[in-house]
Amino acid sequence: MSVLILLCGHCGVPESAGSASFGTDVEARWSANLCHAAEEALRGTRSVEDLLTVGPDLEGQxxxxxxAIRSGVDPLRIRFLDVWRVGKDAGDLIVHIRGALARMRATGGVKDSPRRSARTFRGxxxxxxxLLPTVRYWAxxxxxxxxxxxxxxxxxxxxxxxxxxxxxxxxxxRIAPELCHGCSVCLAACPVAAVGHPALDFEGVEAEAGVLADGPRRTLLVACTATLVSLDSNELAAAPGPWRLLEVPSLGSLRSEQVLRLLAQGFDRxxxxxxxxxxxxxxxxFEVARALLANLGVPDRILFWxxxxxxVASDWAKALPSGGRPLPAVRSIHELALALAGSGGSAIDLPGRGAGLVTVEPDLCTFCELCAERCPTAALRIEDGDGGAVRITFDHELCDACGLCSPVCPEGAxxxxxxxxxxxxxxxxxxxxxxxxxxxxxGRKVxxxxxxxxxxxxxxxxxGLDLCPDCKPLRLVPSR
Known part of the structure; x- marks a missing residue:
């Protein structure tokens, strides 16, 4: 056994939710009162690598x-599924459990990955x-x-x-463990994917969303952990059936193209x-993704509440007319714009990072190369051409409008x-x-x-401006 699922009947999780088949390496255990019988439910779990818990409230978790830690489970391999707070339907819970398992499997090894200790738990x-100030939790x-x-x-x-x-x-x-909140905004901010963590990377999020999208078209609710732990069914103005719930460290942990990739899995909204x-x-x-789709003739597919x-508005749970316009599976905002608008489409302004267009004033530019040196994605380059030419070139697909290049230009070009x-x-x-x-x-370049x-x-x-550093003293300083 490598994955154990614990379900709490005291929290209203039906016993039938644990009777589904989740794979040969998965065991599901339903407890009438997991909140107060965690030790008993975890007996014989020395071979467990991953633990998924459905049911307890924050204190019970x-x-x-x-x-689980006392039983030898790595704290970064423990997942708490909060969808039970907004619905107790066994079928919906099973879909979410399968999605969580897909994410845990996509996460990979975290044994030697960095972690921090904190007094807070799940935000x-x-x-x-x-009561116990010395207690610490790992994240x-x-x-x-x-x-x-x-x-x-x-x-x-x-x-x-x-x-x-x-x-x-x-x-x-350097990231200070004592100050980090685990929001993962830094992952989304990095244009070269240099910041990451196996337990936080988007691959796991996308794998879970892919399972949640299976079946009838649904509305995907994306919520941060702090929102989820306090969410209840009264905050959804419709029966929970149409909703699918996806947890992320924070809403700012996603890039705009990742929001579009989630939608392209097959969700209505x-x-x-x-x-x-x-x-x-x-x-x-979400605003960048929404603005792009609205300008491409696909409105009201991405919303914020x-x-x-x-x-949450009940209309957002209703199916779109004619099933809605499916989005192509693409990897970037640029690819989506090309797929929906064609190569003859006009430029679309966006309210934030995601894609950028760079212009240079030729009469001001001195080709000093500072902008190209600062560009983290090599969207800007200084290149030599034929006949002694020097050029600034730009690859739109590599630019996400990070804005690092503009402030370093000494000429404001x-x-x-x-x-x-x-x-x-x-x-x-x-x-x-x-x-x-x-x-x-x-003859050297100057x-x-x-x-x-x-x-x-x-x-x-x-x-002497047309002399190189080596020749200048030889030509300008008189010999004795």
Whole structure:
């Protein structure tokens, strides 16, 4: 046995939910009162690698967690499924259990992965932590892959994105375990996927969503852990049947293209569910995805709701007319825009990161290369052309409008626009072109002509600008 499922009858989970077949490596145990009998339910679990619990409230989950750790289960291989809070239908619970199992299997090994200790549990401060201040709970700690990180080029997007100020700049950046909240916003902020963790990566989320989408078309509710642990059926203004519930560390842990990939699994809609300010900037990826689809003629497929305002609208649980327009399975915003609008489509402005268009003012650019050096994805490049030409080129598909390039331009020649242009997908465009000035003595490249002109205009005596550093003293300093 490698996976154990515990279900709590005291919390209203029907015994029939544990009778389904979940695989030969899975055992399901239903307990009439798991909340107060965790030790008994976990007897004989020394061979368990993964534990999935359905039923206990937050305090009961802690008791199960502590008992499971004492039984030898890695705390990062323990998952709590909260869908029982909004519905007790056995069929729906079974689908969600299968989805959770798919995510756990896709997660892979976490034995040696970074982790942090904290007094909070699943985003809340339990009573047990107040009574026993020394109690600590384990949670994943994102790690930075130094081989992929581009902090040495000036990227600090993860540092700026962290709402807890837990990431210090460096090469690579350092994440302070005592400050990290586990929101995973840093994963979404990194344009080169250098920040990650097996228990937090999107592959597991996508695997779970794929199972939840199986069967009749549904509405997917995406909610952060802090919202889920307090969610109840009164906050859904419809029978729970049409809903599918997906947990993420925070709404801001997803990138806009990942939101679209979830929708493309086959859901009618995605509703991001938050509770007040629980997820800083959590609406951003959903707003970008919503705006893109609305401009492509696919409106009302991605929505956001704050449950503090009232129950989730019942209309959002209804099937779309004619089943809705299916989305193609794509990997990026650029691919989706091209698939739905065609190569002749116009550029679509977006309200945030996801895709970007860069323009350069040729009369101001000196081809200093600072923008290309700062670009973390190589969307911008300085390239040599025929006949001594030097060019700035741009690959739209590689740009997510991170905005790192524009501030470093000393001439103010570069602009970044959050937008996607189907006509620019699949090609590298030339933004500006100049010619190299070569050393009049040895023929080596000195600088682009535009840079020579700018420097010459600022010097009272511009002599020797067409000489390389090696030849300049030989030609300009009189010999004795």
């Amino acid at each position: 802690i008791l199960v967690l502590e008992a 809340a401060l339990p009573r047990r932590s107040l 994943p700690l994102p790690r930075v892959d130094a081989s992929r990180c581009v902090a040495d080029a000036g990227c600090d997007l993860c540092v700026r994105a962290c709402p807890a100020s837990a990431i210090a700049g460096g090469n690579p950046p 995605i509703v991001a569910v938050g509770r007040g300010p629980c997820c800083p900037e959590g609406q951003a990826p 704050n449950v503090q305002v009232g129950p 570069l602009r970044v626009r959050s937008a996607v242009d189907p006509a620019a997908v699949g090609r590298r465009d030339r933004l500006a072109e100049d010619t190299w000035v070569c050393c009049r003595s040895c 600088a682009p002509a535009a840079m020579i002109a700018v420097v010459a205009a600022r010097l009272s005596s511009p002599a």
